[in-house]
Amino acid sequence: MKDEDSKGIRLSRQRETILAELRKVKTHPTADEVYDMVRKILPRISLGTVYRNLDTLSNRGVVLRLGGAGTQKRFDGNPAAHPHLRCSVCGRVDDLEWPFALPDLPVEHSMGYVDLRCDVEYVGICPTCAGKNN
Ligand SMILES: [Zn+2]
Ligand SMILES: [Zn+2]
Secondary structure, three states, rough: OEEEEOOEEEHHHHHHHHHHHHHHHOOOHHHHHHHHHHHHHOOOOHHHHHHHHHHHHHOOOEEEEEEOOOOEEEEEOOOOOOEEEOOOOOEEEOOOOOOOOOOOOOOOOOOOOOOOOOOOOEEEHHHHHHOOOO
Protein backbone atom coordinates (compact mmCIF):
# COMPACT_ATOMS: atom_id res chain seq x y z
CA MET A 1 0.00 0.00 0.00
CA LYS A 2 2.84 2.34 0.81
CA ASP A 3 3.93 2.81 -2.79
CA GLU A 4 0.48 3.51 -4.15
CA ASP A 5 -0.75 7.06 -4.15
CA SER A 6 -4.35 8.18 -3.74
CA LYS A 7 -5.05 7.60 -7.44
CA GLY A 8 -3.93 4.00 -7.16
CA ILE A 9 -0.86 4.35 -9.32
CA ARG A 10 2.04 2.13 -8.43
CA LEU A 11 4.85 4.64 -8.08
CA SER A 12 8.38 3.83 -8.99
CA ARG A 13 11.12 5.34 -6.88
CA GLN A 14 11.81 7.74 -9.76
CA ARG A 15 8.19 8.83 -9.95
CA GLU A 16 7.99 9.21 -6.18
CA THR A 17 11.05 11.45 -6.21
CA ILE A 18 9.70 13.55 -9.09
CA LEU A 19 6.40 14.00 -7.28
CA ALA A 20 8.06 14.81 -3.94
CA GLU A 21 10.35 17.44 -5.51
CA LEU A 22 7.49 18.99 -7.47
CA ARG A 23 5.36 19.26 -4.32
CA LYS A 24 8.18 21.07 -2.49
CA VAL A 25 8.13 24.13 -4.72
CA LYS A 26 5.59 26.79 -5.64
CA THR A 27 7.46 27.90 -8.75
CA HIS A 28 5.54 25.75 -11.28
CA PRO A 29 8.75 24.42 -12.87
CA THR A 30 9.15 23.28 -16.47
CA ALA A 31 10.08 19.65 -17.15
CA ASP A 32 13.71 20.74 -17.60
CA GLU A 33 13.67 22.44 -14.21
CA VAL A 34 12.11 19.35 -12.59
CA TYR A 35 14.90 17.32 -14.20
CA ASP A 36 17.54 19.56 -12.59
CA MET A 37 15.86 19.19 -9.17
CA VAL A 38 15.48 15.40 -9.38
CA ARG A 39 19.00 14.86 -10.75
CA LYS A 40 20.46 16.10 -7.45
CA ILE A 41 18.82 13.08 -5.77
CA LEU A 42 18.89 10.53 -8.62
CA PRO A 43 22.00 11.50 -10.65
CA ARG A 44 21.43 8.80 -13.28
CA ILE A 45 17.83 9.67 -14.18
CA SER A 46 17.31 10.74 -17.81
CA LEU A 47 15.40 13.74 -19.08
CA GLY A 48 13.14 11.36 -21.03
CA THR A 49 12.19 9.52 -17.85
CA VAL A 50 11.30 12.83 -16.18
CA TYR A 51 9.15 13.84 -19.18
CA ARG A 52 7.37 10.48 -19.27
CA ASN A 53 6.64 10.47 -15.54
CA LEU A 54 5.39 14.06 -15.59
CA ASP A 55 3.07 13.12 -18.48
CA THR A 56 1.71 10.12 -16.58
CA LEU A 57 1.25 12.07 -13.36
CA SER A 58 -0.57 14.91 -15.11
CA ASN A 59 -2.68 12.63 -17.33
CA ARG A 60 -3.93 10.95 -14.17
CA GLY A 61 -4.61 14.22 -12.37
CA VAL A 62 -1.97 13.74 -9.66
CA VAL A 63 -0.24 16.96 -10.75
CA LEU A 64 -1.39 19.82 -12.97
CA ARG A 65 0.12 20.56 -16.37
CA LEU A 66 -0.08 24.27 -17.14
CA GLY A 67 0.26 26.19 -20.37
CA GLY A 68 -1.44 25.86 -23.71
CA ALA A 69 -0.06 25.47 -27.20
CA GLY A 70 3.03 27.52 -27.85
CA THR A 71 4.06 27.98 -24.23
CA GLN A 72 6.48 25.72 -22.41
CA LYS A 73 4.60 23.28 -20.19
CA ARG A 74 4.90 23.89 -16.49
CA PHE A 75 3.95 21.53 -13.71
CA ASP A 76 2.19 22.11 -10.41
CA GLY A 77 2.33 19.66 -7.51
CA ASN A 78 -1.04 20.93 -6.30
CA PRO A 79 -3.71 19.19 -8.42
CA ALA A 80 -6.66 21.13 -6.96
CA ALA A 81 -8.15 23.76 -9.25
CA HIS A 82 -6.60 27.11 -8.37
CA PRO A 83 -6.01 30.29 -10.36
CA HIS A 84 -2.65 31.41 -11.68
CA LEU A 85 -0.87 34.53 -12.84
CA ARG A 86 1.50 34.06 -15.77
CA CYS A 87 4.09 36.51 -17.07
CA SER A 88 3.90 36.82 -20.86
CA VAL A 89 7.56 37.93 -20.99
CA CYS A 90 9.52 35.42 -18.87
CA GLY A 91 6.85 32.73 -18.47
CA ARG A 92 6.93 32.81 -14.66
CA VAL A 93 3.75 31.39 -13.06
CA ASP A 94 2.52 32.31 -9.58
CA ASP A 95 -0.41 31.05 -7.52
CA LEU A 96 -3.00 33.79 -7.25
CA GLU A 97 -4.55 34.59 -3.89
CA TRP A 98 -8.18 34.28 -4.85
CA PRO A 99 -10.98 35.23 -2.49
CA PHE A 100 -13.73 33.38 -4.37
CA ALA A 101 -14.47 29.71 -4.99
CA LEU A 102 -14.04 28.74 -8.63
CA PRO A 103 -17.48 27.99 -10.07
CA ASP A 104 -18.54 24.48 -11.04
CA LEU A 105 -19.99 24.31 -14.53
CA PRO A 106 -23.67 23.39 -14.32
CA VAL A 107 -24.14 19.98 -15.93
CA GLU A 108 -26.61 21.36 -18.47
CA HIS A 109 -23.76 23.49 -19.87
CA SER A 110 -21.06 20.83 -19.89
CA MET A 111 -21.83 19.58 -23.43
CA GLY A 112 -21.15 15.98 -22.46
CA TYR A 113 -17.67 16.70 -21.07
CA VAL A 114 -16.76 14.90 -17.86
CA ASP A 115 -14.02 15.39 -15.23
CA LEU A 116 -14.23 19.14 -15.69
CA ARG A 117 -12.06 21.51 -13.75
CA CYS A 118 -11.90 25.27 -13.92
CA ASP A 119 -8.50 26.41 -15.21
CA VAL A 120 -8.15 30.14 -14.56
CA GLU A 121 -5.06 31.98 -15.72
CA TYR A 122 -4.45 35.71 -15.81
CA VAL A 123 -1.66 36.76 -18.16
CA GLY A 124 0.35 39.92 -17.63
CA ILE A 125 3.87 41.22 -17.02
CA CYS A 126 5.52 40.28 -13.72
CA PRO A 127 7.13 42.95 -11.48
CA THR A 128 10.65 41.87 -12.50
CA CYS A 129 9.94 42.14 -16.23
CA ALA A 130 7.89 45.33 -15.79
CA GLY A 131 10.85 46.87 -13.92
CA LYS A 132 13.22 46.15 -16.83
CA ASN A 133 11.09 48.24 -19.16
CA ASN A 134 11.45 51.38 -17.07
ZN1 LIG B 1 8.36 38.14 -16.09
ZN1 LIG C 1 -0.33 26.63 -8.86
